[in-house]
Amino acid sequence: AQPSAPAPISAPLRDLHFGQLNFLHTTDTHGWLAGHLQEPSYSADWGDYISFAERLREKIEGNGQDLLVIDTGDRVEGNGLYDSSEPKGVYLSEILRHQHIDVITSGNHELYKQNTSESEFLHTVPDFKGKYLASNIDIHHPETGELVPLAQRFRKFTTKVQGIRIVAFGFLFDFTGNYNNTVVQRVEDTIKGEWFQEAIRDKEVDLFLVAGHVPAHSTEWRAVYEEIRRTRWDIPIQFFSGHQHIRDYAKYDSQAVALASGRFMETIGFMSIDGLSTEKGLRKQSQPTFKRRYIDNNLFSFYHHTNLNETNFHTEKGRKVSKQINKSRTTLGLDRVHGCAPKDLWMSRVPYPHPDSVYTWLETEVLAETLQDGASVERPSVAILNSGAIRFDIFKGPFTQDTMWTISPFTNGFRRVKDVPYEKVQLIMEILNKQTKVLFTLQDAVTEPSLLPLAGPEQVARSEEIVPEDDGLLEGGLFSNKGPSGQMPLVPSDFDSELLPGYTTKDDEGDDGDDTIHAPISFYKTPNCIQALVSADKSRVPERVDLVYIEFVQPYLALAAKFAGLDVDFVKESEVFMPSVTLTDLILKWVKNHWQCES
Numbered sequence: 001a002q003p004s005a006p007a008p009i010s011a012p013l014r015d016l017h018f019g020q021l022n023f024l025h026t027t028d029t030h031g032w033l034a035g036h037l038q039e040p041s042y043s044a045d046w047g048d049y050i051s052f053a054e055r056l057r058e059k060i061e062g063n064g065q066d067l068l069v070i071d072t073g074d075r076v077e078g079n080g081l082y083d084s085s086e087p088k089g090v091y092l093s094e095i096l097r098h099q100h101i102d103v104i105t106s107g108n109h110e111l112y113k114q115n116t117s118e119s120e121f122l123h124t125v126p127d128f129k130g131k132y133l134a135s136n137i138d139i140h141h142p143e144t145g146e147l148v149p150l151a152q153r154f155r156k157f158t159t160k161v162q163g164i165r166i167v168a169f170g171f172l173f174d175f176t177g178n179y180n181n182t183v184v185q186r187v188e189d190t191i192k193g194e195w196f197q198e199a200i201r202d203k204e205v206d207l208f209l210v211a212g213h214v215p216a217h218s219t220e221w222r223a224v225y226e227e228i229r230r231t232r233w234d235i236p237i238q239f240f241s242g243h244q245h246i247r248d249y250a251k252y253d254s255q256a257v258a259l260a261s262g263r264f265m266e267t268i269g270f271m272s273i274d275g276l277s278t279e280k281g282l283r284k285q286s287q288p289t290f291k292r293r294y295i296d297n298n299l300f301s302f303y304h305h306t307n308l309n310e311t312n313f314h315t316e317k318g319r320k321v322s323k324q325i326n327k328s329r330t331t332l333g334l335d336r337v338h339g340c341a342p343k344d345l346w347m348s349r350v351p352y353p354h355p356d357s358v359y360t361w362l363e364t365e366v367l368a369e370t371l372q373d374g375a376s377v378e379r380p381s382v383a384i385l386n387s388g389a390i391r392f393d394i395f396k397g398p399f400t401q402d403t404m405w406t407i408s409p410f411t412n413g414f415r416r417v418k419d420v421p422y423e424k425v426q427l428i429m430e431i432l433n434k435q436t437k438v439l440f441t442l443q444d445a446v447t448e449p450s451l452l453p454l455a456g457p458e459q460v461a462r463s464e465e466i467v468p469e470d471d472g473l474l475e476g477g478l479f480s481n482k483g484p485s486g487q488m489p490l491v492p493s494d495f496d497s498e499l500l501p502g503y504t505t506k507d508d509e510g511d512d513g514d515d516t517i518h519a520p521i522s523f524y525k526t527p528n529c530i531q532a533l534v535s536a537d538k539s540r541v542p543e544r545v546d547l548v549y550i551e552f553v554q555p556y557l558a559l560a561a562k563f564a565g566l567d568v569d570f571v572k573e574s575e576v577f578m579p580s581v582t583l584t585d586l587i588l589k590w591v592k593n594h595w596q597c598e599s
């Protein structure tokens with residue numbers, strides 16, 4: 001772990017159930033390879049994960065079984081270790097490549113920008129040569145311009161110990177927001193292609209391994225499942241999933257399951273399968289059995305599952321990578337303190353517009369003040385921001401260079417349409433927050449890219465709120481106990497039992513998937529968009545305003561405006577507002593002005 005990471009707290013654990021074939025899985029790490037430096041439950045770093053995989057491999061192979069390591073994309077954007085360098089990602093890719101990964105795929109974040117996908121093609125794909133799979137992604141070659149596969153389409157391999165014959169694929173969901181140097185083929189079309197049809201007809205196969213940046217419960221996986229089952233009704237299929245930032249497990253049939261392993265290096269997914277055939281012979285049981293576990297990414301869990309301790313767990317390579325992360329963080333100045341947050345600000349642990357909601361803070365304090373600079377004096381402005389623009393909570397205490405990127409990694413700027421009726425803006429807000437489904441019907445599905453949700457992935461994936469009987473809101477704040485760093489959000493509050501608050505996952509297999517037994521954390525739905533009135537006189541309801549908005553929401557605004565009867569061509573009639581200023585810049589400026597640290 002990193003020197004400043006809090007020590008993990010002991011907690012009751014469920015064991016791993018090792019099997020004939022075992023897997024470790026990460027997804028949506030978004031640059032968090034240093035682990036969480038303010039949360040003991042997730043404080044292990046990529047170096048510790050390397051030690052964990054190495055130690056488990058020794059143990060598993062010693063028992064005559066096999067271990068495979070999988071990563072399903074969105075490794076970039078969302079943490080200073082990736083975003084703070086110039087060019088972005090140079091330190092991260094040097095750290096990432098030290099893990100032995102058997103199947104690795106791309107997420108949508110690897111394709112938003114030209115330089116990110118080119119860096120995948122030129123660095124990450126060669127770093128994981130033969131293991132990086134891109135079943136449905138092509139890229140225009142950075143030098144020749146020729147359209148070529150981002151990486152090989154599939155791989156066939158045999159496991160080291162038992163000779164289990166695996167045909168593996170690597171997909172990305174039907175993403176349309178990629179920069180135009182890449183082409184993402186719809187999964188449903190890819191699987192009709194000749195190479196895929198040939199691959200699934202391979203007679204010498206014991207398991208189909210379908211990895212991808214695709215939700216566990218999704219139309220894309222359903223299509224792949226049905227396509228394979230059409231010709232191969234009896235070959236087990238193991239899917240590995242990502243994108244929704246949740247822990248999830250889907251059962252397609254008794255021999256086909258999907259595991260999704262969360263986000264931000266909070267979770268190491270574990271799967272085991274028993275009863276597979278091998279190149280040496282038929283399977284010993286009529287049906288294979290599957291077991292899943294979501295491991296909290298901390299050393300307490302790692303020591304327990306390897307049956308080792310701090311003196312004998314760490315491998316030389318693991319230690320080296322932890323040091324490399326520390327050195328990179330120091331070079332990048334990620335611990336530089338810009339201010340000190342006076343309290344925790346939550347994305348979904350309190351209902352909006354609670355005073356401890358990060359969205360309330362943005363609306364009433366940050367945007368209302370910082371957008372004043374560029375705003376016109378003729379009339380007030382209304383600023384609209386999508387809630388998905390914020391990616392993580394803010395914890396009480398130092399607000400560092402790293403915090404800045406964890407909460408706001410996107411580089412979107414703002415645009416403005418001048419002089420529109422205020423009541424139309426309010427109607428648009430209502431449509432954006434309550435009627436988004438109607439917007440999709442206004443879209444031309446053939447010519448226009450499908451829209452990414454305005455809210456963040458966790459909000460989209462989870463439809464139900466979790467409101468513990470007493471969520472502590474009346475007690476004057478959540479999780480008020482402080483740990484060694486003075487800021488440990490995942491420690492029991494006085495209303496809770498002995499258990500640490502954390503993941504309490506419910507999936508297709510039940511509620512016993514998490515390795516650590518936790519008390520639940522409250523989860524509230526957030527609005528898709530928030531708005532801030534930027535005005536010298538907030539007591540008066542304005543008649544006309546300038547509409548300022550973060551670029552990401554423009555396609556939604558255009559559709560909602562049509563619906564609201566506001567005749568504006570957002571592409572032609574909007575202008576850049578505060579050139580080169582991003583949301584991240586505004587937040588940082590506000591923090592520096594308001595959150596001085598007490599010396």
Ligand SMILES: Nc1ccn([C@@H]2O[C@H](COP(=O)(O)O)[C@@H](O)[C@H]2O)c(=O)n1
Binds near residue numbers: 390411552
């Ligand atoms: N420029 C952007 C890009 C994305 N978002 C938000 O993130 C969501 C997608 O996140 P994934 O990690 O699942 O890819 C997207 O739906 C938006 O809410 C954004 O705000 N700005």
